[in-house]
Amino acid sequence: MSLDLFRGRYWGVAARGVAMGAADVVPGVSGGTIAFITGIYQELLDSISRIGPHTLTTLWKQGVAAAWRQINGNFLLALFAGILTSIFSLAKLISFLLHEYPIIVWAFFFGLILASVVPIVRHIRDWRWQSWLALMLGVALAILVSEMRPTELAATPSTLFFSGALAICAMILPGISGSFILLMIGIYPQVIAAVHQFQLSALAWFAAGAASGLLLFSRLLSWLMHRFPSVTLSFLVGILFGSLKIVWPWKLATSEMAGLDGEKLAPMMSNVFPAEFASASGQPSHFLAAAVAAVVAVILVLAIEWLSWRHVGNVVQEK
Template sequence: MRSRYWAVVARGMAMGAADVVPGVSGGTIAFITGIYRELLDSLSSIGPQTLTLLYRRGIAAAWQSINGGFLLALFSGILLSIFSLATLISYLLASYPIVVWSFFFGLILASTVPILRQIPRRSPSVFVCLALGGLLAVAVSEMRPAQIPATPLTLFLSGALAISAMILPGISGAFILLMIGVYPRVLAAVHELQLFNLFCFASGAAAGLMLFSRLLSWLMHRYVSRTLAFLAGVLLGSLKIVWPWKLPAGEVAAGGDKVAPLMSNTLPTTYASATGEQTYLVPALAAAVAASALVLVVDYLGEKYRSVHP
């Protein structure tokens, strides 16, 4: 059992590393590593009944009912990764952005293979859900930075929206906050310790996490084929967000005096001619292939383990 929790810590560290990269969701890593459904079920089990169980039967019963060991191991890994790997990943993203984005491109692309294989039944509605998931991710990628006032209500709703996006594979919560113009305000609240604003945002995140995890958990149990197809579509559509070669297509104010560049995808040859910079094509392809191989090997070992320990 202890060895399992160490494995969950490692998955949490991978999720934390992904969350550091803007545009990549930790939910994607949870899906790839096979803990997504358990994460949703564990989160959805937390509610008023937990307090009732705590009062009537004690800490041990309440802890077991919410799968506390799993959640503690996972979130410990996430926090450990954010605090220990954030500097390294930020450096790699600033120094070798094309290679890093290529790695995540291969990671996400290959992760759709085991997800699609898990779909138990094919039907027209399944293909419709696959298309809808792809369209949602593409629509998110086409969002342009806006600016909304930082009121208690908007901060609450922004927290709920961001955390819902964060647990949805393929969509980054930080990316959503940036697009609606709240990201700079949240960072300012953290740096300046604006406790009331942080409370409003955190309350919204907690409410969104509890509600959206319940919805996704219910869908995964009741409509597994359509839900898996929709999530696979979201992952495929999110490839547009993580495409490595991009060119600026204008600028839009994203809040305060900050200006966010609008980026458009382009071919490596066009990127090289427009910027005069290297395309890093060979390292990028190597990173994408390595990431794809990593996902497929993890999936193969997971299938082999499940066949031996059903």
């Protein structure tokens, strides 16, 4: 483990992890989106995909330091330390903001996701029919996810394992939230209960599924990003565009469903215009504040993208 971990770059990686963790707390916002707009998405995929049986071989033959360098350990440690720190420290704050100022918070995330399309599109070099098809498929997938009806699953070892794998795969994809998927398939309350009650068996099955899904899916995505970059990025852009339906700030409840124990699950929500929301709900639409929040998010993303581009340019000039 190198002393580089305590130098400037990894503090920036940890800060990106904090932002990713904050996004992952919110059902509907993906930490993968934050990873992409902050310029670490490819490195994250490549680093995770290096973990495998060959890592144990390197560990056995060359030692801990060589295995650590092979998996880009400093980067992963700094990033996941930031993610975990954020989840445990900011979860209550974000839950409070979502409860007290839901429209403004969702408007901020709407602007964040919309603006994050810009840095991705800049990396798409080839707009052939395959790229356009991938974009449309991405939009369709995100809309399909948004149309899922809440259900409820029993917390068995198999459902926890596959839920963990599915959630982590969704979390890696920009635009699709792992926690939102858990909410839709009905395992979210059981996972949260397992965390609060420290149910080791349930957490172990969920963690095993998440680890398996992360190692396998990151390899697939990393391979696609290197082999078919334009098509893969176009698909991610489509997911981001489609996910805007999920984070639209003004929603009205349309129906409710009963859970396994007879309790009501989260109601289905439909998107409406601000004026219709105010008329039907009797609550203010907060349109001006929401618009300001969305614009601030757009400026923030574009500023991060500009700083990243400037940094890369400076590095190239130095070389």
